[in-house]
Amino acid sequence: MSTCDVCGSQEGRMFTVSMGGQTGTFDSFECAIHMMAPACEHCGCRILGHPIEIKAGVYCCTHCAREAGNAHLPGHAEHSTVAVVPPANSGP
Numbered sequence: 785m786s787t788c789d790v791c792g793s794q795e796g797r798m799f800t801v802s803m804g805g806q807t808g809t810f811d812s813f814e815c816a817i818h819m820m821a822p823a824c825e826h827c828g829c830r831i832l833g834h835p836i837e838i839k840a841g842v843y844c845c846t847h848c849a850r851e852a853g854n855a856h857l858p859g860h861a862e863h864s865t866v867a868v869v870p871p872a873n874s875g876p
């Protein structure tokens with residue numbers, strides 16, 4: 785019988801996660817995330833999506849990377865420069 789590496793539970797559907805040579809046994813994704821997911825260097829939250837990896841560390845978003853003092857980010861530049869143009873005045 786396998787045991788969850790995080791909470792020690794032996795119940796439920798146990799599964800293993802392998803990442804970078806490290807393997808863990810878990811009973812839930814919550815436990816797997818607790819042990820395996822990288823933490824943002826700036827805000828400390830668990831990164832569940834694609835991390836922003838730069839020399840200085842790993843961040844959950846470009847905002848955190850920039851707040852941490854990395855003004856020049858490679859690759860993941862933000863493209864959300866959608867200009868919201870107000871409707872032209874159609875009145876008299």
Ligand SMILES: [Zn+2]
Pocket residue numbers: 788789790791792793810811812815
């Ligand atoms: Zn667990």
Ligand SMILES: [Zn+2]
Pocket residue numbers: 824825826827828829843844845848
């Ligand atoms: Zn963050």
